[in-house]
Amino acid sequence: MRMLIVVLLIVLAGCARAPDTTLKPWPPQVAYAPLRHPFKGADLHRDTDSAAMRYRLANGAAWLAPITGRPQARWINGPADLEPLRAVAAQARLQRTLPVLVAYYLPHRGCAKDQGARGEAAYQRYIGRLIRLLGATHAAIIMEPDAVAADCFTRERGTLIAASVRRLAEAGHHVYIDAGHSAWRTTGETAERLLASGIQHAEGFAVNVSNRQTTDDSYRWGRELSSLVGGREFVIDTSRNGLGPPPENEWCNPRRQALGQEPTTEVVAPGLAALLWIKRPGESDGICGGEDTYLFSPRQARLLIDNAESSGVR
Amino acid sequence: MxxxxxxxxxxxxxxxxxxxxxxxxxxxxxxHRRSLLLLAPVLVVAGTIHAWGMATYPRWVDDPGTYLSQAWSVQYLLALSPYSYFYDHTPAGWLQIALWSVLTNGFNRHDSAIDFGNECMLIAKLVSCALIFALGRRAGLSRVGSAAGALLLALSPLALTYTRWTFLDNLVTPWLLLAFVLAYSPRRTIGAAMGAAAAFAMAALTKETALVLLPAFAYAMAQNLDRRNRPQVIVMAAFAGILLMALYPLFAIYKGELLPGQGHNSLLETAYWQLAGRQPSGSALDPGSPARSLVDSWFGLDPYLLVGGLVALPAALVARRLRPAALALVIQWLLLVRGGYVPYMHVITLLPWSALLLAGAAEQVGGTLRLAIERARGARQAAAGACAVALAVVWAPALWPMMTVREPPPLRSATAWVADNVPRDKVLVVHDAIWTDLVHYKGFSPRPIIAYKLDTDPAVVSALERIDYLVVPNWYYDSPDAARYPTLLEARKHAVVEIAFGAGDNGVRVYRVSDFWKP
CATH class of the missing domain: 1.20.5 (Single alpha-helices involved in coiled-coils or other helix-helix interfaces)
Structure with a gap:
């Protein structure tokens, strides 16, 4: 009998032990810089120096207004594109607008051997000049389209991007690393690559650059990804996604494409910083779909505008 | 008072x-003074070697966690499993563990369920060593020879590795040995025979695979039959054994789960899957087969005990009372070459018989020497003792690291991190080995989901709304078996590594799943 009571007491004592549920957080593995929300209440810079505008002026093509009338990003594809920045920076400062620039000069750009900067030093020089030319004008910089999502992504590439992101951020610019699009890599894999590319110093990431996934899909994907990289904000390129992805995700000058939602910084969706036109509508994706250059093509511009009008996208 | x-x-x-x-x-x-004086130091050695370093070696694998979670749910949920019990194994194994915990407040005396399981295995090991000694004596071995048998089981690095893991087979071993010890009862009473049959039934209820040794057990019983009470012994023993074993199918009938059917688990269905449905491992004689690589991994830990047991088989031809043990060993080896599914821990069923036969054979050799050399008294004992000592020397370099591993298992470190950093209402998908720890010691509610249940348990699949963290070893993602866990793999595509412990297959990465992904 006494034994039984002892056993019961032991059992009851056992049941009474409460599990330890207090949290004692370890220092986080990744320390994120505070967000600055550069698009909040900002006016997007309207770049008058564009191929579309020049074509419009030269040919009296007023029909190009849906393109030329909207703020778009300016691509810096190499040292040659740097010098004109001085004027853009001065103008933006005067107008108190926020320019959106695209850095697109990474070594092995497009996974091609002869594209982009010749070596890391050359790339660092390019970034240094970019910073110097912008001076006191702070810009939103879309960092290297496709570089993170590309098959040829390596740790070394990530390190180079991270170093550049850091320099740009320290100079006061707002960096959005291009993350690819919703039909490319998984958010898990992309997060891993963004972390290797210094997302913690960037303001966020860019989704759908030069691609045509719908804004809804892009937002869903971006939101999922944002949760994996410390709640960084993201921008969506809506320049040409009015009709959503073309059949089989054809990316190079497809027939089925239209201008998407107008660029705006007045967005209410959590995590989303802005809808931007990063790819300049009308500029060819490459030598395909009846085009034989990467330059502005009135045919592409017409297609985008006409399809947008007939499908009711504004 | x-x-x-x-x-x-x-x-x-x-x-x-x-x-x-x-x-x-x-x-x-x-x-039994002399026996006890000899056995006591053997058990001290066995216990010391077993217990020293058992918290850090061997690595944490699936099954111990499963059985401990089931033992935990027996004690705290009054259910055979935290999930629906599907007759994967007979339940007596984890019922015994649960009973030990109820009696001794087991889970609460440790910081980790695995540690409690280790304690249970230590007890099972000591009982097994003592019973090998007893069986050796009853099979006609000298005291030294029987002690050598117990030492072989205690000192083999292979045995040490596998008997430290909380496997059901390690609880089967003492029951089987007890069955054989009682079968050889010198008084040949009905009571001893009933006890033997009941012990064999307990072995089968602990893990159903023990049933394959029924011929060996019956052989041992038959050897010890006495003309004067033979019918009584046979009838009573058979009834005792069969009635106890019948509990299992009766339980299934009571739950309406004996026969296969829609929407419920079934004993026979699972039995058929275990026997015929599982991916066959091939024959150990075929160099490319999984069974062979399993055997090779055992030999990698220690070839001597297993090979010694095989080489010792002929000794049974001479020593009549070793024949049932030899039959048991032969049956277990035949399972390895038949070409069916071979579980990872099958080697446990070879160990006690190999140890006993090897000690017995050493005695035989010693006895032969004694005939050759006049007046060499005690040659039998010396031979058996020398065999155990020689192997102990050979084994020492392998045993040492097994007792001195310092690094905590990566899963244990991961558990500590999760407990410190993850709010208790998050949905975790975890490895079996840490499930009980997260539930019992860390209070995760809802209870975490054991990774393989994610795709196999219909109740889990239908109730799954969220996954917040993944905490399983890397081998879940990298092994060829990964395809068995589609939901786990899908979740990882939407997750990021928060922290990693260890490296390689056994390393553990803690993944945090995106807040905005739904399975």
């Missing part, structure tokens, strides 16, 4: 009963 209130006659009765028991105990001790 209570005694004072009772009447004197009762007191006298009690005191005399106690005296009688003490007297019997003293007589037993006197009778």
């Amino acid at each position: 209570s005694i004072m209130l009772e009447n004197t006659a009762e007191i006298r009765q009690r005191v005399s009963a106690r005296h009688r028991l003490l007297g019997l105990g003293r007589a037993w001790l006197r009778l």
Whole structure:
């Protein structure tokens, strides 16, 4: 009998032990810089120096207004594109607008051997000049389209991007690393690559650059990804996604494409910083779909505008 | 106090009963003094080697966690499993673990369920060693020879590795040995025979695979039959064994789960899957087969005990009472070459018989020498002892690291991190080995989901709304078996590594799943 009571007491004592549920957080593995929300209440810079505008002026093509009338990003594809920045920076400062620039000069750009900067030093020089030319004008910089999502992504590439992101951020610019699009890599894999590319110093990431996934899909994907990289904000390129992805995700000058939602910084969706036109509508994706250059093509511009009008996208 | 209130006659009765028991105990001790003096140091050695370093070696694998979670749910949920019990194994194994915990407050005496399981295995190991000694004596071995048998089981690095893991087979071993010890009862009573049958039934209820040794057990029983009470012994033993074993199918019938059917688990269905449905491992004789690579991994830990056991088989031809043990060993080896599914821990079923036969064979060799060399008294004992000592020397370099691993298992470190950093209402998908720890010690509610249940348990699949963290070893993602966990793999595509512990297959990465992904 006494034994039984002892056993019961032991059992009851056992049941009474409460599990330890207090949290004692370890220092986080990744320390994120505070967000600055550069698009909040900002006016997007309207770049008058564009191929579309020049074509419009030269040919009296007023029909190009849906393109030329909207703020778009300016691509810096190499040292040659740097010098004109001085004027853009001065103008933006005067107008108190926020320019959106695209850095697109990474070594092995497009996974091609002869594209982009010749070596890391050359790339660092390019970034240094970019910073110097912008001076006191702070810009939103879309960092290297496709570089993170590309098959040829390596740790070394990530390190180079991270170093550049850091320099740009320290100079006061707002960096959005291009993350690819919703039909490319998984958010898990992309997060891993963004972390290797210094997302913690960037303001966020860019989704759908030069691609045509719908804004809804892009937002869903971006939101999922944002949760994996410390709640960084993201921008969506809506320049040409009015009709959503073309059949089989054809990316190079497809027939089925239209201008998407107008660029705006007045967005209410959590995590989303802005809808931007990063790819300049009308500029060819490459030598395909009846085009034989990467330059502005009135045919592409017409297609985008006409399809947008007939499908009711504004 | 209570005694004072009772009447004197009762007191006298009690005191005399106690005296009688003490007297019997003293007589037993006197009778077995020499055996006990020899066995005690053997058990101390066995216990020390087993216990020293068992928290950090071997690595944490799936099954111990499963059985401990089931033992935990017996004690705390009054259910055979935290998930729906699907007759994967007979339940007596984890019922015993649960009973030990209920009696000794087991889960609460440790920081990790795995540690409690280790304690249970330590007890099973000590009992097994003692029973090998007893069986050796009853099979005609000398004291030294029997002690050598126990030492072989205690010292083999292979045995040490596998008997430290909380596997059901390690609980089967003592019951089987007890069955054989009782089968050889020198008094040949009906009681001993019933006990033997009941012990064999307990072995089968602990893990159903013990049933394959029924011929060996029946052989041992038959050897010890006495003309005077043969029918009684056979009838009583058969009834005792069969009635106890019948509990299992009766339980299934009671739950309406004996026969296969829509929407419920079934004993026969799972039995068929275990016997025929599982991916066959091939024959150990085929160099490219999984069974062969399993055997090779055992040999990598220690070839001597297993090979020694095989080489010792002929000794059974001479020693009549070793024949059932030899039959048991042959049956277990045949399972390895038949080409069916071979579980990872099958080697445990080879160990005690190999140890016993090897010690027995050493004695035989010693006995032969004695015939050759006049007046070499004690040659049998010396041979068996020398065999155990020689192997101990050979094994020492392998045993040392097994006792001195310092790094905590990556899963244990991951558990500590999760407990410190993850709010308790998050949905975790975890490895079996840490499930009980997260539930019992860390209070995760809802209870975490064991990774393989994510795709196999219909109740889990239908209730799954969220996954917040993944905490499983890397081998879940990288092994060829990964395809068995589609939901886990899908979740990882939407997750990021928060922290990593260890590296390679056994390393553990803690993944945090995106807040905005739904399975």
